[in-house]
Amino acid sequence: MKVIFLKDVKNVAKAGEIKEVKEGYARNFLFKNNLAIEATEANLNNLKRKKEQEALAEKNKIEEAKKVAEKLNGTNLILKRKAGEKGRLFGAITNTEIAEELEKIGITIDKKHIDLKNPIKELGEYKIKVNLYKEIKGEFTLKVDEQQ
Secondary structure, three states, rough: OOEEEEOEEEOOOOOOOEEEOOOOHHHHOOOOOEEEOOHHHHHHHHHHHHOOOOHHHHHHHHHHHHHHHHHHHEEEEEEEEEEOOOOOOEEEOOHHHHHHHHHHHHOOOOOEEEEEOEEEOOOOOEEEEEEEEOOOOEEEEOOOEOOO
16 A cells, blocks of 8 residues: 655655555554555645645745845944953853844844854954855854944
């Protein structure tokens, strides 16, 4: 019997796969536990439509990430903070603050995507990398100046 797997089944198949399994296994285990459905013509069409929608959504996410990367590349962000004598900041600049400042200039990025190893604690210029989506990355310059 041909079935379409709805969920991953260890050592058998992954979700979305179509496989031939024994009828008893399908009826007594896979169907009862909602792990698979019978591969009828209607179910196959639904699966095909669902995969097409997922591919389209993936394509849209990639395009959106590329647009954001284009905006980011070449962007110079300047932050003014109070600092001590040797250029050490009173308080650190975190990825949350950077995300908020980017949003003010029209670039919306989740703070988790900003690749900041440690919070910035000194005045200076920094290259900040942003992991937007899978292999799509952006980079911008952050300059921290002393607030008068």
